[in-house]
Amino acid sequence: MYHRTILIQYRQGVSQTDASGMLGAFQNLPGRVNGLVNVSVNLLQGDYDVSIDLIFDSEQARRNCAFDDSYRSALTWARDLSDRMESTESSDGQSAPVGDFGLPMKWHKFLIYFALWAGAVLNLISGAQMFFMGINAGNAWLYEMTSGLRALYIVSGIFMIAIGVFQIFTRSALARFSRRGPRMVVWLYASLVILNALEILMAWLPFGVPLNYLLTADVWFYLIEGVLMTWANQVYYRKRAALFIN
Incomplete structure (x- = not known):
């Protein structure tokens, strides 16, 4: 049992x-x-x-x-x-941990009190910078950018702003123990992986930027980290599903 x-x-x-x-x-x-x-x-x-x-x-x-x-x-x-x-x-045959009457929630608290807030701020700032870089032709070097590359900056900026806003809503849902919260945080980290992958494809296919130039060690780290974070949050919150009922 x-x-x-x-x-x-x-x-x-x-x-x-x-x-x-x-x-x-x-x-x-x-x-x-x-x-x-x-x-x-x-x-x-x-x-x-x-x-x-x-x-x-x-x-x-x-x-x-x-x-x-x-x-x-x-x-x-x-x-x-x-x-x-x-x-x-x-x-049966496995007793509950002595002195631990609930699943640890340190990661949950880290997300709602720091990680999601910090991530939202960074994505909103970075997204705004990319968006305005794409539409602002005041800088001399931007005159040399193709319209497609400028569009890539604009689209990427919009997506990053959207993810930043989504992080704020995700943080609110988790803090309220909303039943949607766990699904939202999983989709959040999955969307970061998808966005990074799309940016690589959009730079490689239309503009011919070599993959060995795009897939640096840092990029591989972010992609692998995003996949692991998506999986880890799914496992973490699935075990705590009973807490999210609002």
């Missing part, structure tokens, strides 16, 4: 009626959520007030329950009543 254990510390002033109603919502989930065999509730003493153990017949069922409306509704109710809530996953 596969377990998801939710630990709840009630916020101050929660009534017994509200707490019982929320726990009852979880206990009514078997039969509504595919693969959910049983739900047990235990009162605790210490840091948390109650634990809710959801028992699934397969790992896939445990993963898929995050998309069930009944489960999301019960989890939202629990969040509304809690001052602190953590969860952990385990299987």
Whole structure:
């Protein structure tokens, strides 16, 4: 069997009626959520007030329950009543890590508090610079640029600005634990890879810039990094799908 254990510390002033109603919502989930065999509730003493153990017949069922409306509704109710809530996953014969009642969220916090903000600012600035370089003929060397190359600068600048804006929306979705947030961050890093690849193709095919000139070590690093970041974020947030319910 596969377990998801939710630990709840009630916020101050929660009534017994509200707490019982929320726990009852979880206990009514078997039969509504595919693969959910049983739900047990235990009162605790210490840091948390109650634990809710959801028992699934397969790992896939445990993963898929995050998309069930009944489960999301019960989890939202629990969040509304809690001052602190953590969860952990385990299987029979494998106990949950001692002292770690939830999946680490350091990468999530790094993204929403720094990486996405910084990336958005850099992409907005770089995109604006490329866009205005393409349309501004005031610099002498720009007179020598072909119209196609200037168009490449303009289009690339627009795409970078769009990605910068998308980073801001992605950051907001992740911070709100929106169910769209994990998909947005995966598409964000995938779009960066796609944009870099398109820029290489657009410089190589129409303008004949040699590939050995375009595919420098830095470019290879950015492409490989983008692919790895796309994959890593998909794995990271898939394991935490149950948290993103808004």
